[in-house]
Amino acid sequence: MATDTLAINTIRTLAPDVVQKANSGHPGAPMGCAPMAHVLFSRFISANPQNPHWINRDRFVLSNGHGCVLQYVMLHLLGYDLSMEDLQSFRQVGSKTPGHPEANHGTPGIEVTTGPLGQGIASAVGLAIAEAHLAAEFNQPGFDLVDNYTYCILGDGCMQEGVQAEAASLAGHLQLGKLIALYDDNHIQIDGDTALGFTENVRLRYESYGWHVQFVENGDSDIAALTNAIEAAKKVTDKPSLIQVRTTIGYGSKNEGEEKVHGAPLGEPDIAQVKTKFGFSPDQKFNVPQQVYDFYGKVAAKGKDAEAQWNQLFDRYAAQFPQLAADFKRRLAKKLPDNIKDLLPTYKPSDPPVATRKLSETVLNKIAPQLPELIGGSADLTGSNLTRWKGAEDFQPPSTKLGSYKGRYIRFGVREHAMAAICNGISAYGALIPFGATFFNFISYALGAVRLSALSKHHVLYIMTHDSIGLGEDGPTHQPIETLACMRAMPNILNFRPADGNEVSGSYLVSLEAHDRPSVLILTRQNLPQLAGSSIEAVRKGAYVLEDAPNPSVILVATGSEVSLAVDTAAQLASENIAARVVSMPCWELFEEQSVEYQQSVFLDGVPVVSIEAMSTFGWQKWAHLTCGIDTFGASGPYKDLYKKFGLVPDVIAAKAKKLIAFYKDRKPENKIQRI
């Protein structure tokens, strides 16, 4: 048998074995996509299985992540640290082979997390943006230091998702010529034939986006056509390429071409049938002919050589461009420039009130020129989010004359979901810290991707302005209520709601230092006073005593714009001889990570706590005995009128605090910090 055929047949028999052993998983896509995967990995993808972190490797993303057995099998055949035993523990607790590909969870060769449909192709756009940008930044004549392709396989499911549509439209605009996507067009989705609800002309749509589009009619066996199409795609350098590949899902199964083979094991009899059909012994499980290992071993050796050559290139580059090389290495090592903290502005209470979105702009103006790894932009709200720093250049294809690939300001357009998924891809590439911006309420449009930032430990900054009813007249459609509770309940993400300039600076500092989790910076539209007692360093603890009084009768804890409201309320209480402590809590998650001792030094035993936050009170019972917030939707009006309408004014809160103090006159408030 020709090696190509043998290799493809190996994938097509090994994949169902893996799924069968787990008694769970998706055999159909691996069997249908085996030829395109084989062609990609054997002829095109340049990567070193022994060092999956080599920066100039070609990236591969399996956007139809449910077909991950395909990817695991390829990684195994190529000699990545993914053994036959790993394949045999597919979908078991603690294995390297989880149910969908998870980046940064111990499986080598997985670039971005996929499975939630559409995320892979959108993150692939981010990977291609990163490549284009770093190439423009670092390459020198004769030194193509950054010069890799991004390959992506996606299926019908991905093709129907809005996040895919957004990302593909932007990729076309950006002319990302080194992005090559193979569309596994098998006419089958979970509900059955795509005729049920997906009859659009995909090729025409991608043409409308400005992509280079091709069609391979027989993706089941026409290796030459697949090879030629990818070759042709590589030759088109000013457009991303889509290759529509007609395939048969579950090729070889007695149910090939039907939905049945999509998401359940084939069953032993069918597997035996498949093996016989492909010339394998029906009795042998997990069978990889040595010829196939040898073949892929040679491919791997080529990848190893490629890295070795690149390392030599880098050494010569370093000799000729020592500063660029040092910067490149620093950024790959995820080390911030030493002076970042010194660049951050600090404020005194006598400084004028400023909106935290504006304070964020000041920080960006200070740090962006010194932090070349920072790249990002807004979902068409630049003038509102204030995310474009002075002197920023747009990331644009040069032909637009609106910027260049050296530019670091990305015009995401009104594409929140793609923005977040693209940021994941940029972060996954390395050497860059991406950010995305929109109104805080519209993080809900992007949540599918933001969740993957957290799950995949991507270092992404989300700069979210217009954070509450404080945005005023735009009204309840734009005013977050449940949003912060949602973000706080999400694991592995830091949510900062700074109260003034010092806290904004501190929030940026901690966000930039947090290499293994994303951060959300939640900022006001309206002006806030500079507070006495705030500092950059205080933010590290998540919450701290901003203003104190001897033997306080009550503690007021607040975040962001409500901290100054807490200060005003404390002043009102003081005028009635009631001592109140004010706690600012810019980051709930960081406070939760502090020692019990520290936490108890903030929330004193025996003193009742009132929380103040202009959004859902959901969750605040963790720290507070009484919660002040908004548990309905907001309203449209000038923001001061809204604060009044919702009882978020010193008068009303002071009255509530007094009721709380009276309630606990004869009983001890429960200590919220104690660990049981």
Next chain:
Amino acid sequence: MATDTLAINTIRTLAPDVVQKANSGHPGAPMGCAPMAHVLFSRFISANPQNPHWINRDRFVLSNGHGCVLQYVMLHLLGYDLSMEDLQSFRQVGSKTPGHPEANHGTPGIEVTTGPLGQGIASAVGLAIAEAHLAAEFNQPGFDLVDNYTYCILGDGCMQEGVQAEAASLAGHLQLGKLIALYDDNHIQIDGDTALGFTENVRLRYESYGWHVQFVENGDSDIAALTNAIEAAKKVTDKPSLIQVRTTIGYGSKNEGEEKVHGAPLGEPDIAQVKTKFGFSPDQKFNVPQQVYDFYGKVAAKGKDAEAQWNQLFDRYAAQFPQLAADFKRRLAKKLPDNIKDLLPTYKPSDPPVATRKLSETVLNKIAPQLPELIGGSADLTGSNLTRWKGAEDFQPPSTKLGSYKGRYIRFGVREHAMAAICNGISAYGALIPFGATFFNFISYALGAVRLSALSKHHVLYIMTHDSIGLGEDGPTHQPIETLACMRAMPNILNFRPADGNEVSGSYLVSLEAHDRPSVLILTRQNLPQLAGSSIEAVRKGAYVLEDAPNPSVILVATGSEVSLAVDTAAQLASENIAARVVSMPCWELFEEQSVEYQQSVFLDGVPVVSIEAMSTFGWQKWAHLTCGIDTFGASGPYKDLYKKFGLVPDVIAAKAKKLIAFYKDRKPENKIQRI
């Protein structure tokens, strides 16, 4: 001046006055879209301003909702209950003219809430689906009872959103010939020229979806071209129509065609200039020439006549088809069939364990044939969500031969966000109760629209299966952690997580009865036992004592799949002579609406509470003194292994409960129900 021109100039001068008075808002879109709005409302839209609820009215959706002044002005001119004073209190607290159009909040003529971009066009698809379905269901030869058009204006922002792309693709497949969208193509978005990031060929894209596409080159003044294009669109009955209309944003302003006019008042000098240009007195504010009122008065009179004729038609229809007419009226009155409750299955503890998704299917099989207003489907997870009842017909264009417009099962495709927005549109139409289904985790893809279901009080059911780590092998990409906390923090939505068959039946009953808010039914993949003590009626209270013991030492509160775990834990504690009460809490929101007395009868004073829920513990401190849950992401593996890994087994929880009891031996646990 010709009346058309005068009317358009009136809109173009009144809109900036309204924005200026509010000192907030968006004058650019109203000025640019004035001609198309005038043509639509004066020549095409058939509606009766005196009865905005007339079921056969043409629907109008302003998808670029930030331009709502345009809509408010049109409603005012047409004589809807929206006075000049209402226009003058634009964006003020409590006004009928909030910052973005809000459905079901007191403004007549607003069909669906818009503002969050892309929602309007997607909900318009829902409105058109509702029309097509009801026409197929109710119309009879000679009786076109349901026969209206859905018109939508959308801008560049909407055109970039994924939810728009998803909905447009489905609309093309569904051949919704009575949907006509006008694309305000003004080349400007907030960041500046659309050349910055939106250079796709929109017309080609819509052609790829199967839409009928036209172009109007001069949308600033070519009334005839606009009229002809809409006429032509009406003639194409088997395709939705897109009319790309080239306009000048802020037409008439000295900054027309620039981003400056998009989102801020023009300022008095420019407004004076605009008025002079259009032949209006620069000193007169809020000026509507009587000729314009008279003109629109005649349009309104035509609309009134149309309704009167329709009422006569309906009377004749009722005489000839009394049962159909009675059903139509019942559904318009939002009255369920009397016997719905009797159809719901009940279960005994001796009945076998069943997954709640499967129990949901049983409910659907029982009620769908008796509840003709129920319409919906899944985002391509029919076989997993189990949402297609026996005998269901697909909602499909007849030419597909896969169903008909009479069908009530919608194949949404992998389009979660559009699914939710479409459900909003169907609900907004009336006479239908829509549902959408996917995995619970992927409600995060749809959150932008789900939030509007809640804000707009739409009666939508979200059937969300695979609700926790209980889904097993698919792993953390698919396992909700933060999702339920997010939904609970959202106002005006009911979240049901039923524990067994009786609770599933009860959850459906309350969801169907809840006319003014959406519900989420959160269901397991895995089997759950039928519990002793559960009932349909108990669900109404949100939480109830499922299993009790005299003088309990601890209360275990749980939801869904963890209720049987609580029962098992209580049994283990009982074997150690520790009395535990088990509380099932299928719906947090309903429990919050109960009297304090009832709440205190569930959570007894002096007895500590342990919460058990296989997801984020965020928020549970409201009811519980100790929380058991999962505050990290999940993992991939067989679900029983996962429950063990995360300590959600009787052993571990019983040990924690004992620690809690010991902790409170000498002190009283705080009463979580008391109101301060």
